Amino acid sequence: MLLAFLGLTIAPPSAGQDFPVPFDGLATDMAMNALHSSMLNSMLEQNDDEPATETRAAVETGYAASAAVSAQAQRQFIAFVRETSGAAGAEAVELEFRKASPSQIWAGMVAGDGLRPGDAVDAVAGYWMLNWIIANRAHETDFDTRPILIQARLALSQNGGFRALTEAQRQELSEVLMMNFLIQQAVYSDAVAKGNEPMQAALADAAVARFRNEAGVDLRAITVTDRGFASR
Template identity: 35%
Template sequence: MLIRPFLTALLLLATPVAANAQQLPQAVENPTTTADAAEFDTSYRPSPSISARMQREFLSRIRWSAGVEVRDNLAEAFAERSPSEIWQELVAPDGLTTNNVADALTAYWVLNWVAANGAYAVEVDSRPIQRQLRLAFANDPSFLRLSDQQRQEMAEGYILNFLVEHAALNTALAQKDLETLYALAMAAASRFRSQMNVNLFTLVPGPDGFVGRSNSD
């Protein structure tokens, strides 16, 4: 996934919004490798009211973390196109789609890995990571108990934070702001370490998804 151009309004953002702690699926490290599990359905039936609520809460957090002007610019952008529509345009070339938890987490994980490792020009194949996450979700008892509403809240949480972090990274790259790029890298690494117990510095994408780096990497 290459970093692609984004809306001018969103480029006003300087730092990502703190996300609620969300764990990677419990089985992501040692999933049961079965063909059926790899095709496990992580989609959900979306509710417009849930999307509207999450957008309101997101804009409220933006108001207090980044200011009224940024909040208003985002609200204007979202009035023209929903966050999911904006996200879909960005990730469609990677074969990802809306209303799917594994797809939302795939995009979020790739973006944070790129930010943490400074791999801005690396073309990451999202498909193995998508399969890896489907497999893990299929073996995660806590995920299997989630309702459509809970799946939507999880996925759209990843989507909203993806948009903020993507915009911040694009801004820093366009301005060649090395200090901010370093800060974003450390924030991504810290976020995944504390919220998901994952060390982004030790991972590398490959045909089996994200795996530990070998000594030769």
């Protein structure tokens, strides 16, 4: 599940430390910012009386995973962890990624929620859902993930920046989001397991700040409905 406790031996960050998404090496940062805006717009434009329904967009969101792209994304990510959390944190993450690839770890955690690797929709939706859970400390809240997957597919289909991505860029975008998901989930789950209220609060505030900066959306001002995310 999205907040199943993950056995990553990652040292928790200092209170309030954030984990932004590093897109060095690919021009996907602009696409990601526009994607967040598309998600926000889809929330605001929904008909409040109609549940989300699947409409398959004529936009390619999937990818066939390349080992070379995965290796590049992992190198960049581990370098980022080393820079922000120190050598010990980077070594711990690298050790876990040697045991199983990040996409395999991620897939094992989210399979029960209907998410799969190989499609950017699932990676984007999972990233939004996890950050909403952390921001609202809603780790005991159950909800249907399908409307959010539908919402994410619509957002991607409407996003010019995403449509311009190559297959390799769709893969890297997805796998970087997965790796951020794993770090954020591991640290938050550790705080929950230890009953560390100050750390939970700090991580919640960090998630709010991250999405306010990236998307201009307040994760505490939206909720999960049968239409996906919607304003409270």
